[in-house]
Amino acid sequence: MYQGQCLCGSVQFKLHQKITDIVMCHCSECRKVQGTAFATNGNVRNENFEFISGENTLTEFKENANKSRFFCKTCGSPVMAKLKNNPDHTRIRLGTITNDIIEPIEKHIFTGSKANWDNICDNVTQHKEW
Template structure:
């Protein structure tokens, strides 16, 4: 079992992942674009038992959107760390893949919410594309 670690920009929040789930996606919804300040956000997933905060958990701040989704970020540096759907049961943690401090062999397998993508960005790869969430 490979142990992967990740952190926020200032390094005060650290986490560990022992196994990634196979689904990883580039999310093009307008909220992810605004939250990340980019054309899309890329999320990985880990079962809750394969994810744990190592340090700085008290610095986690939450933003709950009108649609019930919850985004967690470092209140010190603002780095985006995790995302939860409105009906999240806590069994899977979706985390910002770019916050990993190590290389991984897995790759994103889809673009989601492409119906909301930035008009100035062109998807140029052959990954599956979903107008909304995965179908």
């Protein structure tokens, strides 16, 4: 259903399902990881996530006891995250998806800590925290 890749194309993958739980996260951690105002992420079940190439090109950053983030070693693109408290899913960075995403964004989260220069300009539900 979906294909994705990092900036340099070393890491390529397919998603064999719709993307669920799509959120725009405005927390300070996501801003640092993405280098911009927010991160847009969604879930896929692990069995519906398939690497085409470059799985060995990923490097893991263990952010805390629950969360690991994975980046391309070559270009630095953030590709995905894994949460120990959600072990059956992979959290995909939607900016890596190369075809049109049909599922809607469900909500903005951590808007209470969004960047002061960030203006949310849509009618999607907002939550000050998770």
